Amino acid sequence: xxxxxxxxxxxxxxxxxxxxxxxxxxxxxxxxxxxxxxxxxxxxxxxxxxxxxxxxxxxxxxxxxxxxxxxxxxxxxxxxxxxxxxxxxxxxx
Amino acid sequence: xxxxxxxxxxxxxxxxxxxxxxxxxxxxxxxxxxxxxxxxxxxxxxxxxxxxxxxxxxxxxxxxxxxxxxxxxxxxxxxxxxxxxxxxxxxxxxxxxxxxxxxxxxxxxxxxxxxxxxxxxxxxxxxxxxx
Numbered sequence: 596x597x598x599x600x601x602x603x604x605x606x607x608x609x610x611x612x613x614x615x616x617x618x619x620x621x622x623x624x625x626x627x628x629x630x631x632x633x634x635x636x637x638x639x640x641x642x643x644x645x646x647x648x649x650x651x652x653x654x655x656x657x658x659x660x661x662x663x664x665x666x667x668x669x670x671x672x673x674x675x676x677x678x679x680x681x682x683x684x685x686x687x688x
Numbered sequence: 689x690x691x692x693x694x695x696x697x698x699x700x701x702x703x704x705x706x707x708x709x710x711x712x713x714x715x716x717x718x719x720x721x722x723x724x725x726x727x728x729x730x731x732x733x734x735x736x737x738x739x740x741x742x743x744x745x746x747x748x749x750x751x752x753x754x755x756x757x758x759x760x761x762x763x764x765x766x767x768x769x770x771x772x773x774x775x776x777x778x779x780x781x782x783x784x785x786x787x788x789x790x791x792x793x794x795x796x797x798x799x800x801x802x803x804x805x806x807x808x809x810x811x812x813x814x815x816x817x818x819x
Binding site: 597600602605611614615616631638641645655660668 | 731733737738749763789
């Protein structure tokens with residue numbers, strides 16, 4: 596019974612995170628300026644990281660944890676690089 | 689689904705609750721991205737997902753794997769610490785870049801630079817570079 600509740604909760608969480616990624620992707624495509632797109636890319640990185648963690652809870656293996664860690668690190672680095680590019684026009688001066 | 693049935697009841701219920709809480713908060717933040725009008729309102733929205741959205745899902749993962757392994761597993765703190773440290777840095781840099789871009793356009797949507805501080809320093813009075 597509780598396993599069924601947990602399965603439904605995992606499915607609901609995955610659906611909501613996928614919907615969050617969809618909202619961010621819509622704004623990523625429609626976004627009026629470049630900074631909106633960078634912001635939505637960052638939000639999509641966070642949502643994807645949470646989605647990977649949720650898949651890890653569902654399958655019960657700890658490999659997904661490391662994937663989520665790498666996704667969060669790469670998201671930080673790419674967002675910083677894009678923000679620097681918007682500010683200066685180049686990434687490494 | 690063997691490992692999910694092996695969870696004790698309290699751990700399963702807590703995991704389910706925190707999963708739905710975190711995913712719901714992340715979804716609310718994403719809807720905020722979709723609906724706010726200007727960029728400076730929009731930049732606040734994803735912090736819902738990076739504060740309690742991430743925190744609740746990491747807490748659910750910690751509870752699940754701790755109850756499965758019958759010992760405390762806290763390496764999710766690594767992700768939590770990293771997200772907590774890096775999100776303000778990213779968003780402040782992005783907001784500064786956006787202000788800079790809007791100012792250089794000069795449409796008057798953001799206040800000018802010299803409202804709250806002294807006018808720009810004259811660059812020529814500083815010490816000359818020693819290169």
